[in-house]
Amino acid sequence: MLYIIGLGLGDEKDITLKGLEAIKRCTKVYMEAYTSLLSFGLSSNGLSTLEELYGKPIIVSDREMVEEKADDMLLQAQSADVAFLVVGDPFGATTHTDLVVRAKKLGVDVKVVHNASVMNAIGVCGLQLYRYGETVSLPFFTDTWRPDSFYEKIKRNRTLGLHTLCLLDIRVKEPTLESLCRGKKVYEPPRFMTIKTAIEQLLEVEQNHGEAVYNEDTSCVGLARVGCEDQLIVAGPMKQLLTVDFGPPLHCLVIVGNTHPLEEEMLEFYAIAKGSAQA
Amino acid sequence: MLYIIGLGLGDEKDITLKGLEAIKRCTKVYMEAYTSLLSFGLSSNGLSTLEELYGKPIIVSDREMVEEKADDMLLQAQSADVAFLVVGDPFGATTHTDLVVRAKKLGVDVKVVHNASVMNAIGVCGLQLYRYGETVSLPFFTDTWRPDSFYEKIKRNRTLGLHTLCLLDIRVKEPTLESLCRGKKVYEPPRFMTIKTAIEQLLEVEQNHGEAVYNEDTSCVGLARVGCEDQLIVAGPMKQLLTVDFGPPLHCLVIVGNTHPLEEEMLEFYAIAKGSAQA
Numbered sequence A, B: 001m002l003y004i005i006g007l008g009l010g011d012e013k014d015i016t017l018k019g020l021e022a023i024k025r026c027t028k029v030y031m032e033a034y035t036s037l038l039s040f041g042l043s044s045n046g047l048s049t050l051e052e053l054y055g056k057p058i059i060v061s062d063r064e065m066v067e068e069k070a071d072d073m074l075l076q077a078q079s080a081d082v083a084f085l086v087v088g089d090p091f092g093a094t095t096h097t098d099l100v101v102r103a104k105k106l107g108v109d110v111k112v113v114h115n116a117s118v119m120n121a122i123g124v125c126g127l128q129l130y131r132y133g134e135t136v137s138l139p140f141f142t143d144t145w146r147p148d149s150f151y152e153k154i155k156r157n158r159t160l161g162l163h164t165l166c167l168l169d170i171r172v173k174e175p176t177l178e179s180l181c182r183g184k185k186v187y188e189p190p191r192f193m194t195i196k197t198a199i200e201q202l203l204e205v206e207q208n209h210g211e212a213v214y215n216e217d218t219s220c221v222g223l224a225r226v227g228c229e230d231q232l233i234v235a236g237p238m239k240q241l242l243t244v245d246f247g248p249p250l251h252c253l254v255i256v257g258n259t260h261p262l263e264e265e266m267l268e269f270y271a272i273a274k275g276s277a278q279a
Helices: A017-025 A048-054 A063-068 A070-079 A097-105 A118-125 A149-159 A177-182 A195-209 A261-269 B017-025 B048-054 B063-068 B070-079 B097-105 B118-125 B149-159 B177-182 B195-209 B261-269
Strands: A002-006 A028-032 A059-061 A082-086 A110-113 A136-138 A164-168 A219-224 A232-237 A251-255 B002-006 B028-032 B059-061 B082-086 B110-113 B136-138 B164-168 B219-224 B232-237 B251-255
Touching: A002 A017, A002 A070, A002 A097, A017 A048, A017 A082, A017 A110, A017 B017, A028 A070, A063 A070, A070 A082, A070 A097, A097 A110, A097 B261, A118 A164, A118 A219, A118 A232, A118 A251, A118 B118, A136 A149, A136 A195, A149 A164, A149 A195, A149 A251, A164 A195, A195 A219, A195 A251, A261 B097, B002 B017, B002 B070, B002 B097, B017 B048, B017 B082, B017 B110, B028 B070, B063 B070, B070 B082, B070 B097, B097 B110, B118 B164, B118 B219, B118 B232, B118 B251, B136 B149, B136 B195, B149 B164, B149 B195, B149 B251, B164 B195, B195 B219, B195 B251
Parallel strands: A002 A082, A002 A110, A028 A059, A028 A082, A136 A164, B002 B082, B002 B110, B028 B059, B028 B082, B136 B164
Antiparallel strands: A164 A251, A219 A232, A219 A251, B164 B251, B219 B232, B219 B251
């Protein structure tokens, strides 16, 4: 049996009782590392907090391992209980559908333990979840690669008056271009897109396209560390959010569509005029 | 402090460690009842399972209490730690934004403990969460009330190739019309829309509008009891899903938009031709 277990968004205590019980049953525990470095303290304390809670060692699986070596894990799961831990929900922003498909093809039973992900926890800002359109991902621009297909999607959402959740790029364990050329991988330091960078890129793309989809006065909500003890939520026009220091990652951004009065009341609590607010 | 704590989707063990610790700190524990009768066994065993786990009594709050008498709960939360338990995530399909707004106005600190909701757990069917458009709610039709504003929304989603999550009506503690006339409330038995009823209503509305937004051959996924031990997921055209007995509530339905190959692979696992599948 392969258990794919969501850890939630905040810290080690966001696991469910069901998830914890499953881990305790498993002979091997893998954890995907590439979005989980921060909240779960993997960079500083190693895995100690989690391993202490679970009472067993964790094998940290980076992106390469998950994508290339998953078959080893799946083979183990054919004859034993194996846990694969995922930050957020197993089918949240980072999907693990591919792993499930591979497991099913190998005849491995899969059990999913759900948890919160940014896709539903974003509701904390007060904008109703059913009033969101398609979610977009904003990738880091480079000198030569400035993809902007999100612009068309945001345009469609705004035409319909819907909110847009923008997921911001995460770059963990990216090999340097130089190291790839040399054939021995050396990794870039991790990078997490800030709300400031996201807005700058959004405004650049608006300037290039010029279709007046949004501008620096467009109402947005910036959210940092959703679900964590020190989460920060600030609502305001893009140009104001550019001036806010949202602190450590992860950040995400909502471009506000048409609002109901109740949604407006909630946004007022998070407005810059009143100072930044936590909830 | 008011803790608004998500219980997740399945059973009492879907609470997070953080949520459970918060409950143990609280002097009063309220629980919203109107979507939670089933999975958590409230109808049969009373509250015993939950109260045993929490080590304290639970005050079950029906919709009237939450909407009309929330101020009592909030006043208590001004001077003590009070928990309000919610099935799913506090800001999932049923939102509690209004409660947060009222708390903030009274100066009551609010802490949210997130959990899975159908809005992210729906990812289990293999359709990518960021490829969903606006979520729609399908209300029970009556002889005189057959609202169909969802049709326009589904049309927009399908035009864009997006998936549509249809949340199906829940009627719990609805006063009978007769009792309202007499001035003393008597309640209807609870009703939960099935996937079959949902599809019948969808096809009726299509027939009335005739805009070819979908038809009985449109690919859908029916999901019953998402996140529970006995969840059932079946993919197929509407006309096939009409013939499936999905069992007890809660049900929901996804109208499939354009699919990627990986999404198609997952849907095949759940296809009727192969027999109904669980995950």
